[in-house]
Amino acid sequence: MERNEVSPMVPATAVTQATSTWDPYERGCPSRNLLDRIGDKWSILVLGELAQNGTARFTQLRKRLEGVSEKMLTQTLRALERDGLVLRTVHPAVPVRVEYELTALGQTLRGPLKGLTEWSTEHTADVLAAQESYDARDRTAGG
Template sequence: MATVQAVSEATSSWDPYARGCPSRDLLDRIGDKWSILVLGELGEHGASRFTQLRKRLSGVSEKMLTQTLRALERDGLVLRTVYPAVPVRVEYELTPLGETLRKPLKALTEWSLGHTEDVLAAREEYDARAEQVS
């Protein structure tokens, strides 16, 4: 197991703006559209079955949800539990590490809800200016 000093030295040399940095890869993962929504859903509703998640995440394909859940599981953010039953029952939930993302993701969600009208207005203004230039 790494010592606190070794971990501190490693993290101080990470630069998310540098290509190939593990922290950049992690930002890409948690910033992905479906990852944010899956993590948010699991944070709000707790353990959920695949079909429950798919219903709640309007527009996600079965393939994309499967890929997203596998990637989040690989990164240690989601736990997949298989219950031996007929048919087999599988549930997904946040791990303790995944739980640490609830607060920042909630802040992003609240920001987006509070500023949607501002962004929509900015888009309209931009589009109008772009149309005048064309």
């Protein structure tokens, strides 16, 4: 079994170390870029799928994540791999089999992702009602 070593794996000890100098509210801070990555529509769905169902092949992810293009899924997986959140494993076979799974660092996102997923499903009706109310107000105000 070969492992694609495009990006070095983050040691488990580094996963929990906090650095007080990272401030996502400051322009140019790497933590802002990280929030952009994990907050991206497809990244959240890929990470959530791998967190919920474990290791998956590209075609499995593509089927599960309805609406994602092959190009977008490839870009998302590469970016997540570069960030050390997803591990890509190439199994030599004919045809070659490639699998994706969360790294130790990616596993630390399971709780926050579960919380976001639960929040979104529990509050969708509230948000839709708020949008409807806002749009009705906006129409009557001529905005």
